[in-house]
Amino acid sequence: MQDAEAYYKQEQNIKYVSDSYGKESWVRVSGKDILNRAEAHFWCALIKKTKVKSVFRDFSWDTDGMSDGPGFEGGGSTYTYKRNLVTGGIEPLLYYRNFYGVIPDCVELAQEFILLNNLYYDSIKHSYFELCMDGETEEAVRYQKDNCTVSVKLKYLQKYAAAKQMAILLFFDIRAEIEGSLEENGLDKFFDTFKDKDLYYSIWGDQMDFGNKHVYSVLMGKKILYPNAVDQCGYWPYEKKEKYETFIIGTDEFGNTKEYTCNPSKLANNFGTNADAPYYFTPVFFKKEVLQKYILKPELYTITDGSLQCQVLWQLQIDNHHKDCVIAYLGDLGKNLPESERLYWKSYNIDSDEKLSRVTFERDFMCLPSESNMIDHKFQRDYAKVIDYWNKKYGWSIFLPLTEQDEYNLSQIRIPLTNSQPEFDMLVLSLVKVLIDSLNEAKLKETLTRECKNGSINELQGWLEEHNCQDYEIHIKFLREVQELRSTGTGHRKGTNYNKTARKFDVGIKTLKDVFENILEKADEFLLYLMKI
Template sequence: MSMEQECKRLSQETMLESLTRNLQLTDMLPVYYSNTTGPHSHGIYCALVPSDRVDEVLSTLTWDLSHGGGVPGSAVYHDDGDERIEYLRFGDDDGIEPLVIDRVFHGMREDYKEISEEFRLFHRLYHDRKTDRYLKFDDDGSETVVAVVEDDRVLIRVKEIRQFLAIRDMHLSIQFDCREHSNHTLKELELDEGGQERRDGLAAWGLFYGDLHGIGEHCAFSRLLGKRLVEPLPKSKSGLWGFEEKADKKYVEFIIGLDEYGDEETYTSNPGALANFFGANPEAPNYLTPVHFRKQVLDKYFQQPSKYTVEDSMLWCGSLWSMQIDNHHEDKVCAWLGDLGRDLPFQEQLHWRSFNIHPQGGVSETYFRRQILAQFANSERPEHLFVNRYAQLQRDCSEHLGWQILLPLDAGDAYFIKSVRIPASDEQRDFDELVLGLTKLLIDSLNEKELNKLIPEADGPNLKGSISRLEAALQASNEEGYESQIAFLRKLQNLRSSSSAHRKGTNYRKIANDFGVDDQSLSAVFAGILGQALGFVEFLTTTVREGCLRRC
């Protein structure tokens, strides 16, 4: 490295630019940083300072909060000979608080950094312990990474910092102490010892040069010392109820029909602008105007079962929002115009609008009877029936057997039952995943331990696999009509093994032909498979209720 490059490195221009740059609300800001590798030692630590102390804080380069500070302590005061002891939540009475706390355990346990509990609770952050990331959930269910904790740094998003500062009437002081070392002396570098201090707006710093005079392996050094303050947002932008300005909800227009020329007719989904049965907005479409969508509109929700749940006539996003839907059609989904505006966040309305199609036909009979006639109506959709019967089988097993013939799903597999559906498209991937899911639910979940108790001891050692054990148990119980059910399970197992679990080849073609894959769409094929799966679950339910499964 040339002398010119070495001087530039010691000038720390790049570091200073980074520390004093204009911050965007979406920036991830280092509020803690420690790097002592190579010829430098960089340290950043933060402090929350009262807004009325900004000028005082910037009048000196000395840090206002050091590592290890900001923890509970006490102070002793003497007034006219009287001693008074006070508990101090942050160890001092100067109003300065930590945002990142050093947790030190003196070698008894591993040290770590912890983000202020108040900050975490203020934003209702979820701590993903596997990744050490903190997530914030918006009203529509979307996730934002707000903070990241790593071994040598802590990053927090600027927006959430400034919102917190707004409510606390505080500024964030980013304190920095950055040193660069050189194997050359100041004389060789043609640099003068000493330095100068500077203040620019909400930043104050000093750059100093010095010689180590033989102490350590390096000769000269530079030190960039100072602090940069981050100001709060207005309280109206804090996001806290009562302080924030309530933005008017936005509404999407949806296709509700075609005019006489074949042009699309659209109308707002704002419930307050729609007609109802009580005389409101008589010139507008009714709240209960059906809006039609391609069936793929639900794929987004099926693909994220940890966040969304699609049930018979209902769509849920955790406990944040829900909407009644007509999902009783082969090729579409319907919803009421007013429900789309009332129940869906704006971003979700945009998602649904992208799948909006011209209306053709009406809502399903099931949905009409439930919604308009207020009558009880069972769904006739095989996916709804399967989920319902699967749950009923578990209840019947508890009542009549005292054990489950199909083991309850582990937490990591619970999404399989939530994902049961007839696919909206003929994508091979969707078909394979659904076949895999059915296999998990019907075959991998068979309770081999309890089934073994129903099988004669002489037969047990010769049996391989859960299907063979179920077959032997049913045979030993003299159950009738089980042969076709066992044949279905074997075909399903073979289909899974030749498609989802392995590369496809001639074996897959042979097995797929058993289900008519070449003669029908994959959606139709899976509908047939699901129908057989429903028949198997109903067969087990009848068997359990009739007490046919007897101990040997």
């Protein structure tokens, strides 16, 4: 009976709206939910700070979004068009779209909120996301599948309110039901009201005598969330002050690492600024694994010879012409990397006795068009050259174009960052896709005058033989061995066949890094051969 009375008087729900609602990381702003076994309905709007007292004259909702849209108001012969018809200093955050059962109703966010936060809608996740400067996304608004139940991350709600210098008005209507009469449940009819500076609600309970007799209670009211100062909204020109990390730039006479800020305004340059500070172009060293994060998201990041780019958001010039480290300039880390990325790079920062590569030095300080000395860069460069060469000489490409879903297999071919088996297997798989699976079998078959076994390597061999090409055997042998390495390694469970094939490439004798580097060298020799025939 005590539990029934607590439920009837909605003690838990009162505690929720008093202590938690509007303070959680996600705020329910529309739709319904089950809250402590009661059916809860929510809505949200903004209100001018000067009008808060006027809406706290009673506990009822001041708007429910049903008639807040644009239209005309007036009477007689005078009508005035308004961008929204809500009154009393209230501004909609949401609009309830009623389609009268023809198509499902929905709730729409105010376009101003979407545009100010530069949000985009993901139709699969039913959420709005902000695109952050580091290229990552942050969920800002969640829709349930009914398209009427909406939650907004508190951070975005408060930023918006601060920018507009308006208070957030949260409405709630929570209803509990118990079967039977008041007398049967040992309960009494009641009515209570609570009001303070930011919460106003009433709760009442009675019984319903028609239909299925039951006891009910209604907790209805509103809550005010006051905005922060406008300079705390986080939008330009009130963005948070940027933080700059320090990075290792060398060691002192005792062998201790020395660090310095990457803030470009604190560094020396060619014009005499900050003469006692490290030079803007001081090289900073990182473990090669720093690139792993970007390799795993080829749809977002592009790593090329000397560059790391996040679409058109940011680009960092890097010296990626070493097998075991990556180098970036101290000033570039502060100027070209977003704040969150600098913290990530710092975790891979190392002290090193390496120097800038010859390629980077010639490009950056001697203005020479120096080609990369790294075999992975050379392979990708020569792959494109082969396609162009065959198109010009034979009128068709020896390699079929990669589909959008497969393009990463070419762009990610590299000397491995680590000696891990999974990375090695993945790179072998990608190499086979671009070098063997992409061979243009249809065109190779077209020019053959005799039958040969099916398979792209067999057809390439037949084409080379019919065209009297010399010294092709070593390349055909290489292609077959690489294909066998893929088939016995990533295509099936590894066993004795894989071990036998792997030994041909010195797996177990050399590191997997060195093994794949040698494979790439042979693959590039094959590409160079294709440009000689």
